[in-house]
Amino acid sequence: MTDDRRLRVALLGAGSVGSQVAALLLQHADELAARAGAELELVGIAVRDPDAPRDTDLPRALLTTDAEPLILGSDIVIELMGGIEPARAMLLQALTAGADVVTGNKALIATHGPELFEAADRVGASVHYEAAVAGAIPIVRPLRDSLAGDRVQRILAIVNGTTNYILDRMDSEGADYADVLADAQRLGYAEADPTADVEAFDAAQKAAILASLAFHTTVPLDAVHREGITAIDAQMMTAARDAGYVIKLLAVCERLDDDGAETISVRVHPALVHRDHPLASVRGANNAVFVQAEAAGDLMFYGAGAGGIQTASAVLGDVVSAARRHIAGGVGVGESTRANLPIAPFGHAVTRYQVTLEVDDRPGVLATIAGILADGGVSIATAQQTIIGGSDGADLASSRALLVIGTHTARERDLAATVERLGASDAVERVLSVLRVEGDGR
Structure with a gap:
């Protein structure tokens, strides 16, 4: 360190991440000072209960239930409380006072990011949120800074470790969803109430952040289409495996040519990923972000998506x-959201599909189904039939078949309308599943 400058750092929250941040600030103070150009003095940690058990031993003198003096007296405020309030109010207070803020709060950034960025711009401060998406994986700075001069075309991302753990075990072991979820809860990968993970609320928040960064456009959370993994079963896993795919919960952010106009599509849903694709090899609770850029080409960011x-x-x-900005002086780095690209409705998305049907095993069925698909503007790429009912073909009336159809690219609204017509056809007993195919080189 070149001088004796000191920056005051306040920490809001001392849970699994916050306690680790505090411990590392104290343990590696000299190293961090050398990198930042100033001593980083942890002046206090605001908590709900100073006596609550924590993952690491923290000096009792640093713990307080009174956050306001810490916020108003600090150069950098770290928020790791989670939730919307009081985190939002506290960070606005910090920014108004001229402090830079650091947060790992994905829900707050996804819903109130523009408000925080505007408050920072008014005073020349910065909002930093690398930890809000994909844990330890550096992805916010690469999208915001390194790729700022490029044109990102598409992002495919596994950004929820709980669902990836569940789907990975269902694929590799043939295990049932309910059994793997119970194991995930026992191991601490899933909460007692897993709704935020398995219904993709968590992934949707991260998708909104990624798309906002990649396309320089504010993406409201309610513009992200969301589907969870609770409908995925062993039969769907088997069909995917037989076709050379694995099922992943993907955040998909991409540019569309929407009838000659450029728009963006942001969605989260289970998807088929070919086993040759890098995302197919993401195992356990790990995360990965696959970026396709016009000049840089394909980029993959992989690692632990959670953990204190x-x-x-x-x-x-x-x-x-943030410390380096304070030492160098000048205003903070603002968010680039001026492209203002329109966000396309989910029905405008274009991809390939795998449609699994239970059908009567009799002549003419495939022709009928092909006709329905053609009428809907959906073209068949592959079709695989497996007999699942009737002992030896003698009782044709009771014979059933499983028909797995792979399509060429189609628009979501056309596919949805076609599936509805298939479900109403006398040739189809049941529509068992519809899965999108992503990452196939479109």
Whole structure:
């Protein structure tokens, strides 16, 4: 360190991530000071209960239930409380006072990011949020800074470790969803109430953030189409495996040519990923972000998407960046959201599909189904039939078949209308599943 400058750092929250951040700030103070150009003094930690058990031993003198003096007296405020309020009010208070803020709060950034960025711009401060998406994986800075001069075309991302753990075990072991979910809860990968993960609320928040960064456009959370994984079963896993795919919960952010106009599509849903694709090899609770850019080409960011010590790494990287800005002077780096690209309705998305039907095993059925698909503007790429009913073909009336149809690219609204007509056809007993195919080189 070149001088004796000191920056005051306040921490809001001391849960699994916050306690690790505090411990690392104290343990590696000299190293962080050398990197930042100033001593980073942790002046206090605001908590609900100073006596609550924590993952690491923290000096009792640093703990307080009174956050306001910390916020108003600090150069950098780190928020790791989670939730919307009081986190939003506290960060606005910090920004108004001229402090830079660092947060890992994905829900807050996804819903109130523009408000925070505007408050920062008014006073020349910065909002840092690397830890809000994909834990330890550096993806916010690469999208915001490294690729700012490029044109990102598409992002395919696995950004929820709980669902990836569940789907990975269902694929590799043939296990049932309910059994794997119970194991995930026992191991701490899933909460007692897993709704935020398995219904894709968590992934949708991260998708909104990724799309806003990639396309320089504010993407409201309610513009993200969301589907969870609760309908995925062993039969769907088997059909995917037989076709050379694996099922992943994907966040998909992409540019569309929407009848000659450029729009963007942001969606989260289970998808088929070919086993040759890099995302197919993402195992367990890990995360990965696959970026396709016009000049840079294909880029893959992979690693731990959660965990106290891992996420603390991303938080401290932001703290060092904020400290360097204070030392260098000048205004903070603002968000680039001026492209204002329109967000297409989900029905405008274009991809390939795998449609699985239970049908009568009799002549003419395939022709009928092909006709329905053709009438809807959906073209068949592959079709595989497996007999699932009737013992030896003698009782044709009771014979059933499983028909798995792979399509060429189609628009979501056309496919949805076609599936509805298939479900109403006498040739189809049941529409068992419809899965989108992503990452196939479109």
